[in-house]
Amino acid sequence: MSVHSVLHVLIVLVLPPLLLGIVNKTKAAFAGRKGPPVLQLYWDLAKLMRKGMVISSATTAMFLAGPVVSLTGVLIAALLVPLGHHPAVIAFPGDMILFAYLLALGRFFTTSAALDTGSPFEGMGASREVTFAWLAEPAMFLGFVALARMTHSLSLSGMLAGDLAASPQVGLGSIVLIAVAWFIVLLAENCRIPFDDPNTHLELTMIHEVMVLDHSGPALGAILYGAAVKFLLFAALVIDLALPFTAGPWIDWLLFVLAAVLLAVVVGVVESTMARLRLVHVPKLLVSASLLTAFSVVFALDR
Amino acid sequence: MTTRSDPFAALLAIRNGDAVPWSRIPELSVAALHDVFVAATDAELRIAAFFALRRGGDAGALRMLAVLADDAHSRLLLAGAHCPSLEVDSVTPRCPQAQLFEREMHEQFGLTPAGHPWLKPVRFARPLHADPKTAASPSIGVADFYRLGGEGVHEVAVGPVHAGVIEPGHFRFQCHGEHVFHLEISLGYQHRGVEEALLGGPSRGSIRQIETIAGDTSIGHATAYCHALEALAGRHVPAHAHVVRAIALELERLANHCGDLGALAGDVGFLPTSAYCGRIRGDFLNLSALLCGNRFGRSLVVPGGTRFGIDAAMAAELRSRLETARADVTSAVELLWTTPSVLARFENTGALSSEIATVLGLVGPAARACGEEFDVRADHPSGAFRFLQLPIATAQGGDVHARAFVRWLEIQRSIAYAQELLSVLPAPAPAPSREALVLAADHVAVALVEGWRGEICHVASTDHSGRLDRYKVVDPSFHNWAGLAMALRGQEISDFPLCNKSFNLSYCGHDL
Numbered sequence: 001m002s003v004h005s006v007l008h009v010l011i012v013l014v015l016p017p018l019l020l021g022i023v024n025k026t027k028a029a030f031a032g033r034k035g036p037p038v039l040q041l042y043w044d045l046a047k048l049m050r051k052g053m054v055i056s057s058a059t060t061a062m063f064l065a066g067p068v069v070s071l072t073g074v075l076i077a078a079l080l081v082p083l084g085h086h087p088a089v090i091a092f093p094g095d096m097i098l099f100a101y102l103l104a105l106g107r108f109f110t111t112s113a114a115l116d117t118g119s120p121f122e123g124m125g126a127s128r129e130v131t132f133a134w135l136a137e138p139a140m141f142l143g144f145v146a147l148a149r150m151t152h153s154l155s156l157s158g159m160l161a162g163d164l165a166a167s168p169q170v171g172l173g174s175i176v177l178i179a180v181a182w183f184i185v186l187l188a189e190n191c192r193i194p195f196d197d198p199n200t201h202l203e204l205t206m207i208h209e210v211m212v213l214d215h216s217g218p219a220l221g222a223i224l225y226g227a228a229v230k231f232l233l234f235a236a237l238v239i240d241l242a243l244p245f246t247a248g249p250w251i252d253w254l255l256f257v258l259a260a261v262l263l264a265v266v267v268g269v270v271e272s273t274m275a276r277l278r279l280v281h282v283p284k285l286l287v288s289a290s291l292l293t294a295f296s297v298v299f300a301l302d303r
Numbered sequence: 304m305t306t307r308s309d310p311f312a313a314l315l316a317i318r319n320g321d322a323v324p325w326s327r328i329p330e331l332s333v334a335a336l337h338d339v340f341v342a343a344t345d346a347e348l349r350i351a352a353f354f355a356l357r358r359g360g361d362a363g364a365l366r367m368l369a370v371l372a373d374d375a376h377s378r379l380l381l382a383g384a385h386c387p388s389l390e391v392d393s394v395t396p397r398c399p400q401a402q403l404f405e406r407e408m409h410e411q412f413g414l415t416p417a418g419h420p421w422l423k424p425v426r427f428a429r430p431l432h433a434d435p436k437t438a439a440s441p442s443i444g445v446a447d448f449y450r451l452g453g454e455g456v457h458e459v460a461v462g463p464v465h466a467g468v469i470e471p472g473h474f475r476f477q478c479h480g481e482h483v484f485h486l487e488i489s490l491g492y493q494h495r496g497v498e499e500a501l502l503g504g505p506s507r508g509s510i511r512q513i514e515t516i517a518g519d520t521s522i523g524h525a526t527a528y529c530h531a532l533e534a535l536a537g538r539h540v541p542a543h544a545h546v547v548r549a550i551a552l553e554l555e556r557l558a559n560h561c562g563d564l565g566a567l568a569g570d571v572g573f574l575p576t577s578a579y580c581g582r583i584r585g586d587f588l589n590l591s592a593l594l595c596g597n598r599f600g601r602s603l604v605v606p607g608g609t610r611f612g613i614d615a616a617m618a619a620e621l622r623s624r625l626e627t628a629r630a631d632v633t634s635a636v637e638l639l640w641t642t643p644s645v646l647a648r649f650e651n652t653g654a655l656s657s658e659i660a661t662v663l664g665l666v667g668p669a670a671r672a673c674g675e676e677f678d679v680r681a682d683h684p685s686g687a688f689r690f691l692q693l694p695i696a697t698a699q700g701g702d703v704h705a706r707a708f709v710r711w712l713e714i715q716r717s718i719a720y721a722q723e724l725l726s727v728l729p730a731p732a733p734a735p736s737r738e739a740l741v742l743a744a745d746h747v748a749v750a751l752v753e754g755w756r757g758e759i760c761h762v763a764s765t766d767h768s769g770r771l772d773r774y775k776v777v778d779p780s781f782h783n784w785a786g787l788a789m790a791l792r793g794q795e796i797s798d799f800p801l802c803n804k805s806f807n808l809s810y811c812g813h814d815l
Contacts, residue, residue: 031578120459124796127480194644197572201466202800204459205570275644276572278652279481279797 016228017041026268048221066113070106071226082161084256091157114211125210135286142293164244174296179241181292186234314380319683322534322748337394353404356773393419400664426491451477470810493814501774517812523754525604530750536740541732544608549687556755558587579635607735649704653790653802667757672705679753778812
């Protein structure tokens with residue numbers, strides 16, 4: 001196992017909570033507040049892991065399977081994504097399909113756990129989550145199609161790890177379109193504004209948050225940690241496209257971490273300067289993301 | 304003026320803040336009173352209060368008293384009716400505005416309005432004069448709810464315990480997917496028996512109870528109570544006290560409007576306005592604290608005047624801090640009207656037509672957002688509002704945006720009004736003596752105050768010894784909860800919190 005693989009695993013395990021702390025710090029700065037410490041999520045996770053769990057007698061094993069499977073899925077998926085143009089720990093032709101469906105599997109279990117509680121709120125949240133995920137998926141896959149066409153690779157590492165800017169087959173126009181579309185997908189998949197409001201207490205308006213209302217203790221910790229890792233995954237996809245060049249292996253790692261922090265700040269700025277979309281308008285934005293990637297496919301076919 | 308005869312000549316016309324002997328109030332038959340209601344609502348009069356009471360000397364017979372607000376002529380019309388039996392016809396099918404008043408009479412006195420379309424308990428409280436030891440209170444919220452049937456239709460129950468730190472209330476939605484067909488609101492969890500506690504009064508503790516009818520409207524309710532008592536006692540209130548009350552009322556409006564605009568921004572996830580308005584609300588509350596030592600204006604307004612006055616130094620301090628707050632609130636709130644994503648959420652959300660607002664008898668900013676042009680401060684002025692006029696703020700469309708915009712207009716005008724009052728402050732008067740007021744026997748007094756949510760109506764009735772034998776409180780929320788239910792029809796259920804916040808009604812003001 002190379003030193004880069006070890007670094008990859010370390011970054012996946014350690015960095016994610018920091019990014020959400022930076023998002024919150026940015027939002028606090030916009031609101032004129034001091035905000036929670038940047039490391040708050042680490043303390044929260046440590047606290048939750050030491051707590052007991054309250055499990056409704058109306059639920060089945062599915063209720064706990066939700067957080068367990070989704071966290072596992074996200075962690076495995078994290079081994080497939082190249083970070084900072086270093087090939088991922090696991091790479092094989094077709095791994096982007098495994099990547100997408102590991103996330104989908106986690107979602108299936110999360111929504112099933114939500115339905116398992118029998119709460120009408122959680123049911124509504126599950127219904128919204130599935131609807132919007134279904135609309136976000138084409139944007140992911142059309143991006144993969146365009147990249148696969150341009151790089152002649154069917155692996156995430158083949159598509160994203162190389163020096164995209166230097167490759168004659170890769171059109172920068174396509175890269176920009178995909179990067180923008182995937183940034184929209186990042187916001188949607190991670191329940192950020194304008195899709196969802198991670199800070200709201202209004203259960204009728206929630207999408208993701210409402211599905212996990214009944215979870216507590218280590219199960220809630222697994223959900224929060226999984227959400228943070230997922231944020232890093234999508235951030236990695238966007239960063240690989242937004243910085244489509246390599247500058248040496250060690251500088252690439254540094255650039256990656258800096259870019260992840262910068263992206264967290266950008267997400268914080270987006271959340272601070274715009275309101276949430278009305279729920280009926282969410283599909284429109286997701287369809288626009290799919291259209292952007294569809295155009296990137298058209299450009300890619302031209303090469 | 305036209306020469307057309309007054310269709311309400313049979314009713315007793317009084318001004319806001321008048322007290323009249325019971326003997327002058329015309330007694331109609333129940334049917335005649337109902338006809339008056341229909342004619343009145345056709346003529347765009349509003350039912351300010353409509354309630355039942357038992358008076359000594361009536362041999363236990365029940366009578367009803369109605370107060371109609373004629374905004375166009377700045378007068379209140381009073382009419383009473385004896386109830387021959389405990390079953391009367393319902394006027395609700397002909398005059399929907401009466402629906403909650405009739406339900407309340409049913410609950411408080413067992414008076415059954417036959418033909419009422421939805422005769423449910425209002426607060427799940429025991430009857431008004433019932434002995435608490437023997438009469439059990441009904442279980443709150445246990446009642447029939449309107450239900451939709453059909454495939455894919457589901458029911459969502461929210462509350463009485465909510466996720467936020469708010470009061471308890473139960474909401475039941477009939478939904479198809481995200482689409483809301485019907486919302487039914489069931490309250491009563493905050494019922495404390497205010498009207499019951501005031502019977503036989505006034506006592507020294509009454510003003511404390513009045514101030515907590517709705518904690519965010521302490522000044523509004525206390526002012527209405529004092530106007531009613533001062534009218535019954537024939538007590539003169541110094542001009543300085545009137546001005547202090549008006550300033551405190553506007554400060555209360557400013558704090559609540561500002562806080563609500565911030566909360567509306569918070570509900571759509573718009574951080575800047577949400578954060579800054581939360582702080583600026585505190586600045587306005589601190590002005591109330593400067594005035595009387597309490598951020599919610601407790602203990603400021605007392606029968607006969609105000610406990611604290613404003614001297615020149617405090618007036619200067621208030622004016623400079625109001626000016627700072629004006630600049631702060633302007634920069635925070637203007638962001639709402641210039642951010643497209645916020646406007647997209649506010650516009651066409653929870654729209655109420657002006658027809659529905661009129662039929663339901665909505666009051667306050669919720670009604671003015673539908674283009675209804677009335678405001679107690681302008682139409683039935685009392686206290687300082689008689690001497691210094693205030694323009695009425697209205698908007699069109701009746702949606703969340705209109706309700707928010709009316710609040711914003713009122714913020715601007717309230718600051719200007721308070722500044723103007725501070726610049727013409729009359730000479731300070733001594734605080735009123737603490738001796739109890741002697742109320743006129745067998746009188747009725749009506750006091751209207753425009754609280755920040757809308758019209759507050761207090762009706763006080765005294766028995767032959769000058770004690771209160773009935774004290775009726777109508778909080779603006781009592782009128783407006785039905786408006787929220789109607790605003791949700793055809794909306795997305797995810798927009799409910801936003802619509803709810805745009806009304807921001809009081810649970811305890813309704814539940815008394």
